[in-house]
Amino acid sequence: MNVLLVDDHAVVRMGLTMLLNSHDDLEVVGEASEGNEGIQKALELNPDVIVMDLSMPHGKDGLSATSELKKLLPEVTILILTMHDDEEYLFRGIQAGASGCILKSAPHHELVTAIRSVAAGDAYLHPSATKRLMEEYMGTIQKGGVDTYSLLSDREKEVLALIAKGFSNKEIAEQLIISVKTVENHKGHVMEKLQMKKRPELVAYALKKGLLGYGI
Incomplete structure (x- = not known):
């Protein structure tokens, strides 16, 4: 390499x-x-x-x-x-x-x-960053109950993964061949279903789900 x-x-x-x-x-x-x-x-x-x-x-x-x-x-x-x-x-x-x-x-x-x-x-x-992400995740997601990831549509899961990887709404729209407005709508639905308000919370959630290719 x-x-x-x-x-x-x-x-x-x-x-x-x-x-x-x-x-x-x-x-x-x-x-x-x-x-x-x-x-x-x-x-x-x-x-x-x-x-x-x-x-x-x-x-x-x-x-x-x-x-x-x-x-x-x-x-x-x-x-x-x-x-x-x-x-x-x-x-x-x-x-x-x-x-x-x-x-x-x-x-x-x-x-x-x-x-x-x-x-x-x-x-x-690095490990300390992962620990902080997980602490934020655990403080956001309610324990027990329905697996919130199952509430997302396939397209919403795609948008979530791309958001967590750092892509902008415009870049996501180009990759998925949809409009920026549609991306914003999907992002809003994801945050509503997962009961989150900030991008770092989405990153922590995506890490937990293995959507970034790095398991915890």
């Missing part, structure tokens, strides 16, 4: 390069120090996975670069690498189109696992 590293610290990039290149199935094919350079390198190198830092003060930040890359290269896989153990950064990264998020403080083997997971088409969230 070819990997592109986007991080403003040269020492971090050097360490990650040595780590990843020590594995037979991984190779760092390029580096960038900020988002704009990362976009340019991605267009040139077409990597399998981009490991993207969020905080890069001397250029385009990681969230903006991720969002732009998903428009230019929809098939690209992006793993957010951040020092911020904050759910706001997690949700914003997912909404921007990232396939996963991992902390810079994570053990080396976890980073390797995360890269392999997102490259295989799965989502990856």
Whole structure:
């Protein structure tokens, strides 16, 4: 798997390069120090996975670069690498189109696992983020009773999965070949049936149901 590293610290990039290149199935094919350079390198190198830092003060930040890359290269896989153990950064990264998020403080083997997971088409969230998502889920969904997922139509389930993966209403409409208004209607029905009010709640629910390809 070819990997592109986007991080403003040269020492971090050097360490990650040595780590990843020590594995037979991984190779760092390029580096960038900020988002704009990362976009340019991605267009040139077409990597399998981009490991993207969020905080890069001397250029385009990681969230903006991720969002732009998903428009230019929809098939690209992006793993957010951040020092911020904050759910706001997690949700914003997912909404921007990232396939996963991992902390810079994570053990080396976890980073390797995360890269392999997102490259295989799965989502990856660091354990503390998963715990918070599940806590929010458990606080939202009533215990017992009818399985609320069974209340959703097939199209509503499709819309739910795409929302949780970070796609905008317009992007969902294009994928499902329906109008944006119809997407909004489906989203409203999903939130009503699941008794939810916020997108993070939908992400937590989708994680529990395995709709992101990452089981809990």
